[in-house]
Amino acid sequence: MSVAHDHDHGHDDAHGGHHHHEPTFMERYIIPTDHKYIAQQYLWTGMFMALFGGFYAYLFRMQMAFPDMWIPFFGRLSAMEYNAAITQHGSVMIFWVAMPVLIAAFGNFLIPLMIGADDMVFPRLNRLSYQLFLLSAIILIASWFVPNGAFGGAWTAYPPLSGDGNYSLTPMGSSMWLVAVAVEFAAFLVGGINFIVTAMNARAPGMRWNDVPMIVWMICIASLLFMASVGPLIAGAVMLFFDQNLGTNFFDPRRGGDPILWQHLFWFFGHPEVYVVLLPATGMVAEIVPVFARKKLFAYDSVLYTAIGTGVLSFFVWAHHQFVAGIDPRMANVFTITTVLISIPIAEMIFLYIATLYGGSIRFTTPMLWALGVVFSFLIGGVTGIYRGASGADMYFHDTYFVVAHFHFTFFPIAFIGTFAGFTYWFPKMFGRMMNDTLGKVHFWGTMISFHGIFLPLFATGLGGDHRRIYNYNHFADLATPDLQMLRIISTVSLLILIAFQFVFIYNTFKSLFWGPIAGTNPWKATTLEWTTPENPPSHGNWPPNAMPSVYRGAYEYSVPGRDEDYWPQNVPNKAG
Amino acid sequence: MTTAGVVHLRPQGVRREGGVPSLTLATMLFVCCELMFFAALISAHAIGRANLPMWPPLDQPRLPIESTAFNTLVLLVSGVLVTVGGRRLEAEESSGRRLLALGTAAGLGFVLLQGVEWVRLLGQGLTLQSSAYGGFFYLIVGAHALHALAGLAALGWTLRAASTVGVSRDAMLAARLYWVFVVFLWPVLYWRVYL
Numbered sequence: 001m002s003v004a005h006d007h008d009h010g011h012d013d014a015h016g017g018h019h020h021h022e023p024t025f026m027e028r029y030i031i032p033t034d035h036k037y038i039a040q041q042y043l044w045t046g047m048f049m050a051l052f053g054g055f056y057a058y059l060f061r062m063q064m065a066f067p068d069m070w071i072p073f074f075g076r077l078s079a080m081e082y083n084a085a086i087t088q089h090g091s092v093m094i095f096w097v098a099m100p101v102l103i104a105a106f107g108n109f110l111i112p113l114m115i116g117a118d119d120m121v122f123p124r125l126n127r128l129s130y131q132l133f134l135l136s137a138i139i140l141i142a143s144w145f146v147p148n149g150a151f152g153g154a155w156t157a158y159p160p161l162s163g164d165g166n167y168s169l170t171p172m173g174s175s176m177w178l179v180a181v182a183v184e185f186a187a188f189l190v191g192g193i194n195f196i197v198t199a200m201n202a203r204a205p206g207m208r209w210n211d212v213p214m215i216v217w218m219i220c221i222a223s224l225l226f227m228a229s230v231g232p233l234i235a236g237a238v239m240l241f242f243d244q245n246l247g248t249n250f251f252d253p254r255r256g257g258d259p260i261l262w263q264h265l266f267w268f269f270g271h272p273e274v275y276v277v278l279l280p281a282t283g284m285v286a287e288i289v290p291v292f293a294r295k296k297l298f299a300y301d302s303v304l305y306t307a308i309g310t311g312v313l314s315f316f317v318w319a320h321h322q323f324v325a326g327i328d329p330r331m332a333n334v335f336t337i338t339t340v341l342i343s344i345p346i347a348e349m350i351f352l353y354i355a356t357l358y359g360g361s362i363r364f365t366t367p368m369l370w371a372l373g374v375v376f377s378f379l380i381g382g383v384t385g386i387y388r389g390a391s392g393a394d395m396y397f398h399d400t401y402f403v404v405a406h407f408h409f410t411f412f413p414i415a416f417i418g419t420f421a422g423f424t425y426w427f428p429k430m431f432g433r434m435m436n437d438t439l440g441k442v443h444f445w446g447t448m449i450s451f452h453g454i455f456l457p458l459f460a461t462g463l464g465g466d467h468r469r470i471y472n473y474n475h476f477a478d479l480a481t482p483d484l485q486m487l488r489i490i491s492t493v494s495l496l497i498l499i500a501f502q503f504v505f506i507y508n509t510f511k512s513l514f515w516g517p518i519a520g521t522n523p524w525k526a527t528t529l530e531w532t533t534p535e536n537p538p539s540h541g542n543w544p545p546n547a548m549p550s551v552y553r554g555a556y557e558y559s560v561p562g563r564d565e566d567y568w569p570q571n572v573p574n575k576a577g
Numbered sequence: 578m579t580t581a582g583v584v585h586l587r588p589q590g591v592r593r594e595g596g597v598p599s600l601t602l603a604t605m606l607f608v609c610c611e612l613m614f615f616a617a618l619i620s621a622h623a624i625g626r627a628n629l630p631m632w633p634p635l636d637q638p639r640l641p642i643e644s645t646a647f648n649t650l651v652l653l654v655s656g657v658l659v660t661v662g663g664r665r666l667e668a669e670e671s672s673g674r675r676l677l678a679l680g681t682a683a684g685l686g687f688v689l690l691q692g693v694e695w696v697r698l699l700g701q702g703l704t705l706q707s708s709a710y711g712g713f714f715y716l717i718v719g720a721h722a723l724h725a726l727a728g729l730a731a732l733g734w735t736l737r738a739a740s741t742v743g744v745s746r747d748a749m750l751a752a753r754l755y756w757v758f759v760v761f762l763w764p765v766l767y768w769r770v771y772l
Contacts, residue, residue: 121599193606201599227606231613235621239716248705248712250625256709261624265617 023540031131033123034540039109040430041130046101049092049137054499056089065485065492067472079471080169083152086469088144090155091177094273095184096137098415102280103226104133104188106422107195107219109430113530114213116204116549116571118541121197125190132187136180143176151177154469156266159251159259163243175244182237185230192223204529204571207551210300211570213528214555217304218283221311222276229272229315236265260325267318274410275314278378279307281418285353285371288425290556291526292368293360294566297556298352306345306352313342323391324398332391339389346382350375361559365524366440370421373448374413381409384459399469402462405455412451420447420505428523429530432537433516439508446501453494457487527569528555600747601754608758611724615762618717619769625709633710638701640714640771641694648690649767655683656760659732663753666739667746674736681732684756688725691718717770721763728752728759
């Protein structure tokens, strides 16, 4: 009878038997189901969006340093355009750069390769995920060109400003922004489900839970956090959309609504979201540091527990964004405690990465520099967060540039330093060629120094009382702080330097893509499964169907005593020694 | 491809030895996400309720508690029928299809009765704009109705595919799981919104 045999089909059915026919150009590049091509679609789309995010940053930083002056490549920035620029910069960088690149691109590329699968469990769902994401990006970009321009109510979209076209002055822009965000979340929801199911059900034979590479864990935990937190935001987005377009009164106090309610719904998602992008970046550090220290990841289990602990705690900290929003002070105390608590697992994780370095034979390659850069810079962001987590201190810091500097010291290390770490490390596997190490280091030092040049001064201006989201301080007698103008100019000039150094990266990427030296299948002598594919870059199916890998040990067996080579790949049987 | 007299079964997808089938796992994850969505709506509703001095506001019509209680019963019966019918269909018993079809029809009846109630309430002046009371009512009940329609579409597709192109046992289980979620969510919504 049919029932007994149903379970034996395994991997072969995942694609409905597509192995035998050669994909056309359309199937391969435009609407692929292969996880590696979907990863590249996400990667390039995310990096393309980063150009817009960066351009917006350029616009408003120029306005801050040189108020009301003519900005090269743009002209004069009006107050409306300034608001739109800061809003779109935040939205683009978090939702259309950090998430697609860190989670979707690397998750798609790495999860099947690292667990020894031929593809995602649901390849067509995966394709749908990218298509929804692309649609959301198109809606967002379109919203910049509608009458009255793009939404300018900040990326947090607090009502009543966002809830009524008469307040925001961008009736179309704000609704399109909301729709774009909602569609994008549907895309990541589909993708996240796929990641978790794949990691649970498609692992290579012999791969136990503690043989799974840390980045796979991190992306799965991040996907879980995203899935558990996104529902409330979607609910809030629907309500806000109704407020905007159907005349309901959920959030507008003038009509009996509750604006604080939106803040709860938004930050219940928004704070776990920080860890959704943080965890994949720390996962990359966990992959890269052992390879270039030639040493086992220190305390694999503890790294995992700290990530889970962070993930759980991240659901109990959201109201620290609302200490001045009029919430009950007793509740503020509770959220102060949970917020400060969350620094414990993250601090422990950073200690574990440093402990991995201890006694290793460290090679400062470009990916290693970036990975250490994540640890170094994120530490500054994390430590300044402790001040802000305390509700008393936060009353003073709230809505100043200190906040801006703090969260850029978390997001920039995650979204850019982390991405560069992963990109330079897996570039040989993605494209089969090596990147230029010298240009990579030039790019690293240029980016790191100028990044600190942007945001260290902003800590000082924030402490000096500079309020966020002010178009021109000279328009407000009690906000004008001319003695801080030099710091603002230093910050803006650093941004220009940072942007200039990105051209080194773009040049290096495209040069290496076409003319870089051919990389072997395992140029870094790493142990994880993605480096064991017979072809480089891996072909469709990653391994030949009759030679799928099996796993015999953990992911970080470096410098094992008694072996000739200092690395011991996961797929080498024990007898072969 | 395996075929039997009653159900046109297709092979299963990927699963690990002793693990949960992929499609089931994916559906469970999706349902968890949906639960968070409705939890947010319910808590927003509780806040909206606490913010108003009178709930429901004096000038707003009362919700039909009794007829909706009956309708709740219809939906619960649908849940039982779909569960029993789905199990039998997966075991390739011929009675399964009839029960599953009956359960699907009961679910459709639930949505239709809800629609009739909506028309009546709209006539009495309860609209999205009339108050937060009306707004939350249509938002939450409407969100559930959309989920019910999606679940019914999945069940209808299962029924059709079982006799035509074929359906895997996992897919049947996934549709059934989703419907159970829709059914057992409703009493909670009824309690919070109507009572």
